Amino acid sequence: MxxxxxxxxxxxxxxxxxxxxxxxxxxxxxxxxPDAPTKESAMGFYPITRSRKVSLQDGNLGKFGEMMIDMLPQDLAFTVFVPSEEAFKRDLRLSVNDSLKSDRFNDTYAILTRILGFSTVPRALLSSNVKLGELVNYDSLSGFPLYISKDIDEMLVVNRVRSEIIDVRKEEIVVHLMDGIIMDAEFEQSVLSDNDTDED
Structure with a gap:
């Protein structure tokens, strides 16, 4: 029992x-x-800053950013990862006051054209198209590979360069303002060595 x-x-x-x-x-x-942050974001390869989604009226793309956008046809879908004015100054030593003077304008325009080739994808890519924890890959206009992911606070990270402002629309073009410049190492070296020669 x-x-x-x-x-x-x-x-x-x-x-x-x-x-x-x-x-x-x-x-x-x-x-x-939600997925845990990736190893790279946990290790802090880019600074953690809090940003917000803005409309075009609120988003100041800066003079260089506007020049880059104006190079593209407005009626076709593109995504441009535009460097901030601070990124241009910090990473390439380009400032609006000096770099747009008549004696340097052609060189600056050529640099912006190359940056546009490295940082533009021929399709509209909103932040909502990238899922948290996912890594997507697209070739830029110049054939440079772009690896795009989303950070834990919804900001995009492209080749380890973090966005400051996302999803700005200008007609068919989607713009993400970046805290750095997307380019290959060879171009970066050539631009920086040119700047060093100019300063001497």
Whole structure:
């Protein structure tokens, strides 16, 4: 008699544990937690800044950014990862006051054209098209590979360059303002060595 009661209690206990485990699995599946940040973002390869989505009226693309956008046809879909004015100054030593003077304008325009080739994708790509934890790959107009992911606070990261402002629309063109310049190492070296020669 006692054995029968122990057996009944054991079966009831095991059944209850199975029910609790099933409930836990179903709950975790339905209420899926967001993915943990990738190893690169956790290690901090780019600075953490808080940004917000803005409309074109609020988003100041800067003189260089506007010049880049004006080089593209407005009626075709493009995505441009435009460097901020601060990024141009910090990374390429280009400033609006000096670089747009008549003696340097052609060189500056050529640099902007190359940057546009490295940082433009021939399709509209909004931040909502990139899922958190996903890495998407597109070739830019110049054939330079762009690796695009989304940070934990919804900002885009392209080749380890983080966005400051996302999803600015200018007709068919989508613009993301970046805290850095997307370019290949060879072009970066040539521009920086030209700047060093100019300063001497």
């Amino acid at each position: 006692r054995r029968r009661q122990v057996l009944k209690h054991s079966i009831a206990l095991v059944s209850m544990l199975v029910c609790v485990c099933c409930f836990f699995i179903v709950t975790m599946t339905v209420l899926r937690l």
